[in-house]
Amino acid sequence: MSEDSVAELLVRAAEGDRRAWDAIVSRYERLVWSVVRGFPFDDGTRHDVFQTVWLRLVEHCGRIREPERLAGWLATTARNEAIRALQQRRREVPSEFRFDLPDRVNPEAADVLIEGESERAVFRAFAELPEDCRHLLRLVCADPPLDYRTIAELVGRPVGSIGPTFGRCIKRMRQIMERHRGLKPSNGGSR
Amino acid sequence: MSDWTDDQILAMLRRALEAADPVPETARRAARAAFTWRSIDAELAKLVYDSAEEDVAGVRGTETARQVAFRAPGVEVEVMVTHSGGRRIVGQLVPPQTARIELQTPEGNQLTGTDTLGRFSFDDVPSGPARMVVRGDDVVVVTEIVVI
Structure with a gap:
């Protein structure tokens, strides 16, 4: 259709x-x-x-x-x-x-629901972000998408700040993912 | 992992959120059921006053009565919402006239009639969105939705 x-x-x-x-x-x-x-x-x-x-x-x-x-x-x-x-x-x-x-987000419960190892890794990092970053990222990845002007209104900030804030949040998320990866037991460890 | 683009990360996050934080089934059903509130053939009475919107900052504690007024051509619906014990609505049509008043909420509807001065009341009103349909001798009016 x-x-x-x-x-x-x-x-x-x-x-x-x-x-x-x-x-x-x-x-x-x-x-x-x-x-x-x-x-x-x-x-x-x-x-x-x-x-x-x-x-x-x-x-x-x-x-x-x-x-x-x-x-x-x-x-x-x-x-x-x-x-x-x-x-x-x-x-x-x-x-x-x-x-x-x-x-609150509960990464352990979410692990069961989310399919895909990469998606789980992304979500675990998301769960550790501060609340304002989580709110913003939810809006940025909304579907159908919202334009920055609307997002700015929703979070009560100037339009010009949305891009930089988004940049900061996603950078932070990458750092958390890197850290998580470093913490993982190395492959081949016995159980 | 570090060579994922921002867009890839967002796409993964979107899928993760859909799985981990889905729209609850009850909420979906409520959204679909909202359709039953499609405009009946009635004049819309616009919200012209709501005391709840006056005290955005400053006023603390609990005021006991909230005053709300709606206006349609020819008739005004003025109500007071109190919540000591259960929620209660007392209202009046201006100019005074008799009518049947229906209070609609997602949990069900209540029907009452006015006295000769146009006064009416509803007891045990559930909190949440609501609107009133006023059927008088020569007017049918539906108020805007207010959340009470």
């Missing part, structure tokens, strides 16, 4: 075509998730935020002005909803009961 254009899918969804809607969801769910993942939420809040983004898209389906920028629209909406959720928690939960859940 040839890829329908986003504009076409949006029009069909607005007219009530459920399959068009499902196609939009499967094309962009990963992207929305990558944005929401960058915030310190518990699972319930993360679910609410993710869901709200799609409800807003349904609400605006027939009125997206630049369909070709849907990735950016979804990413920005996800960020706005995430920030709103953070503010809401700030209002409703007294500070002494409030703590941010660290964006």
Whole structure:
């Protein structure tokens, strides 16, 4: 099946075509998730935020002005909803009961899920990166891709800083991979 | 390993993230189910005021009531959301008029009617996204989504 254009899918969804809607969801769910993942939420809040983004898209389906920028629209909406959720928690939960859940990644559990030794090595290095690097790298490798302007908005930094920050993060990741490789027991060791 | 390009590393990371941190099935289902909120044939009542957006910085602690107002041509929906005990919505149509009000949330819908002054309320409102559909004598209005 040839890829329908986003504009076409949006029009069909607005007219009530459920399959068009499902196609939009499967094309962009990963992207929305990558944005929401960058915030310190518990699972319930993360679910609410993710869901709200799609409800807003349904609400605006027939009125997206630049369909070709849907990735950016979804990413920005996800960020706005995430920030709103953070503010809401700030209002409703007294500070002494409030703590941010660290964006934890568990490389041991991930090892089981990830296929491919290289992918596992990359992920193990990713897991050791500071949170801001992880957030940025998630956005940079989002699929469909986001442009630097949108990424800059998402992380709240000037566009010009994204390239250099990305460079720093990926360099760090390479260093960690090198270190891990050095730590590995040499080949042929007995078990 | 060190001769991998940045793009190769990103491609591997993308595959790793998809495997290690997939979009949970419940979240996917919720995204698909969002389609049932496709605009019914109703006028959109736009959010014109939300007290929650006023106190971005500074105000700490817990305010008890949040005030939200929506406006459509001919009618305004003003509500207060309180959360002492369960979440509760009390609202009023302006100008006062009678109508059936439906509160829609992903967990289900609640239906109520206004009194003669256009007042209504909902108890045990779940947190999360919600909107209201107002069916009056000559208006059908749906509010923008708010997260409560």
